[in-house]
Amino acid sequence: MTQHLLVKFMLTIYALLFSITVTAAEPITEAQYSQGKEKSVVCMTCHGVDGISAIDTYPNLQGQKQAYFVAALRAYKLRQRNDGLAILMHSQADVLSDQDMLDIAYYFHHVKSEPIKNDH
Ligand code: HEC
Numbered sequence: 001m002t003q004h005l006l007v008k009f010m011l012t013i014y015a016l017l018f019s020i021t022v023t024a025a026e027p028i029t030e031a032q033y034s035q036g037k038e039k040s041v042v043c044m045t046c047h048g049v050d051g052i053s054a055i056d057t058y059p060n061l062q063g064q065k066q067a068y069f070v071a072a073l074r075a076y077k078l079r080q081r082n083d084g085l086a087i088l089m090h091s092q093a094d095v096l097s098d099q100d101m102l103d104i105a106y107y108f109h110h111v112k113s114e115p116i117k118n119d120h
Pocket residue numbers: 039040042043044045046047057058059061069070072073081083084085086087088089092093096104
């Protein structure tokens with residue numbers, strides 16, 4: 001009987017531990033991901049669908065930190081970033097609301113590339 005209770009107790013502990021680890025991981029919110037993806041269509045022409053740019057002077061956005069991403073967009077909007085190719089980003093940032101920036105940052109932070117097919 002005591003053994004039975006012990007097993008029950010252990011199972012409860014495992015269940016608790018498991019639920020803690022599951023909630024601790026950052027869940028990808030499908031809604032925000034697809035919102036961000038929709039809003040990123042124009043960005044993809046320069047930065048790539050998966051945030052890996054095809055042009056050497058255009059930065060990759062895949063996996064970028066979300067706070068940094070939003071700060072960069074705000075800096076373009078406020079013309080605090082002006083040098084180099086920043087001029088290309090001014091008109092892009094101008095039309096984005098704070099919510100757009102968050103959604104787009106969320107998309108590029110989480111997007112993954114398709115594995116390269118090696119069929120030759
Ligand atoms: C016409 C091409 C073009 C388009 C379209 C474009 N970008 Fe850019 N983006 C650039 C270039 C070039 C830079 C580098 C600018 C610089 O030197 O500051 C850049 C920089 C950035 C950066 C800063 C990256 C870093 O590491 O500091 C972010 C974030 C960014 N773009 C997001 C976006 C988003 C979001 C969109 C769509 C709303 C977008 N871009 C559309 C060309 C483009």
